[in-house]
Amino acid sequence: xxxxxxxxxxxxxxxxxxxxxxxxxxxxxxxxxxxxxxxxxxxxxxxxxxxxxxxxxxxxxxxxxxxxxxxxxxxxxxxxxxxxxxxxxxxxxxxxxxxxxxxxxxxxxxxxxxxxx
Amino acid sequence: xxxxxxxxxxxxxxxxxxxxxxxxxxxxxxxxxxxxxxxxxxxxxxxxxxxxxxxxxxxxxxxxxxxxxxxxxxxxxxxxxxxxxxxxxxxxxxxxxxxxxxxxxxxxxxxx
Numbered sequence: 001x002x003x004x005x006x007x008x009x010x011x012x013x014x015x016x017x018x019x020x021x022x023x024x025x026x027x028x029x030x031x032x033x034x035x036x037x038x039x040x041x042x043x044x045x046x047x048x049x050x051x052x053x054x055x056x057x058x059x060x061x062x063x064x065x066x067x068x069x070x071x072x073x074x075x076x077x078x079x080x081x082x083x084x085x086x087x088x089x090x091x092x093x094x095x096x097x098x099x100x101x102x103x104x105x106x107x108x109x110x111x112x113x114x115x116x117x
Numbered sequence: 118x119x120x121x122x123x124x125x126x127x128x129x130x131x132x133x134x135x136x137x138x139x140x141x142x143x144x145x146x147x148x149x150x151x152x153x154x155x156x157x158x159x160x161x162x163x164x165x166x167x168x169x170x171x172x173x174x175x176x177x178x179x180x181x182x183x184x185x186x187x188x189x190x191x192x193x194x195x196x197x198x199x200x201x202x203x204x205x206x207x208x209x210x211x212x213x214x215x216x217x218x219x220x221x222x223x224x225x226x227x228x229x
Contacts, residue, residue, distance in 0.1 A: 004160070035219075042221035043161070043207060056216075090160050108160030 002027065004109035006091050012115045013081050021076040021112045025093030031055075032074040033094070033106060034066060038087035046089075049074055050097040078114075086116045119144045121210045123220035131228045136180075136195040138223050140208030143189065150191040151209040152182055155222075161207065167191060178202070203227045 005024045013019050025032050034046040045058040049068035063079040072093075078085055092106040124139040142148055149168050153161040165176025172184045182193045191208060205224045211217040 040221070043209075043219035045217055045219075092160070105163050105166075108162065110158065110160050 004091055004093050004107050006089075006109040006112050008112060009110070010113045010115075012117065014117050015081055015083060017081050017116075018077065018079045019081060019114060021078075021089050021091075021114070023074045023076070023091030023093075023109060025072050025074070025091075026095075026107055029093035029095050029107070030072055031094045031097040032068055032072065033092045034074070034076050035090040035092070036060075036087045037090060037111070038084070041087075043090070047076065048097075055097065081116045083116050086114060088113050119148070119210050119212060119216065119218050121208050121218050121220040123206075123208050123223050125223055126221065127224045127226065129226040129228055130198045132200055133197050136193070136198045136202065136225065138193040138206050138208075138225065140182075140191045140193065140220060141189055142191060142208075142210045144210055144212055146212050149211045150182075150184060151211070152176065152180070152191075152193050153207040153209065153219075154178075155205045155207065157204070164193070164206075198225075198227050200227050200229070 007022045031050040033048045035043050036046050037043045047066050048056040052068050066076040068074045088111045090108055090111045092108045094106045120143040122141045151166045152164040154164050155161050164180050165174045167174050167184045175181045180195045182191050184191050205222045207222050208220040
């Protein structure tokens with residue numbers, strides 16, 4: 001069974017540009033979660049999509065947005081890039097929706113490493 | 118409000134020695150607690166989780182963690198470290214309002 005895949009693996013952008021990151025969940029998983037792992041800040045929850053709808057959002061500005069497609073794949077868009085957006089962006093998927101993860105496990109992709117110059 | 122604190126951003130142990138990674142949490146309601154591992158250039162992988170059942174939780178790769186309510190701790194241990202355990206470890210806390218908070222991570226170094 002294929003795991004969560006993300007593309008691209010690495011990306012270099014300059015300040016002010018826009019970027020789109022892509023994620024394909026495990027087959028059958030309807031929920032997709034995005035996280036930002038910035039140096040020194042640890043892992044922070046960004047967005048959760050389930051069945052095409054945004055279900056929850058972390059404490060990030062509106063220039064971070066995304067969407068989920070009918071095949072449950074997802075995109076994360078970041079507009080007006082800033083230097084502090086440099087981070088590893090992780091996508092995860094789960095079979096049962098629920099950020100609390102009380103009974104379900106999220107499966108993580110390898111991430112996209114974004115560098116903003 | 119929830120929070121999680123991992124003591125020590127870097128921990129070094131000798132191969133064969135005990136691994137102890139510390140995690141303390143703050144939560145106003147009984148939490149769910151998790152430990153994840155991240156190997157270089159990979160995503161996170163769940164090691165173990167506490168969901169109000171047994172206080173001693175056994176995970177993969179020989180790791181275990183004990184939930185201690187009185188100490189608000191959920192420390193991760195392994196009796197004997199292997200070189201392959203070198204990675205970054207994250208503790209996380211979650212409650213029912215669908216919110217998860219991760220610690221900043223502890224990088225484990227294994228000395229030969």
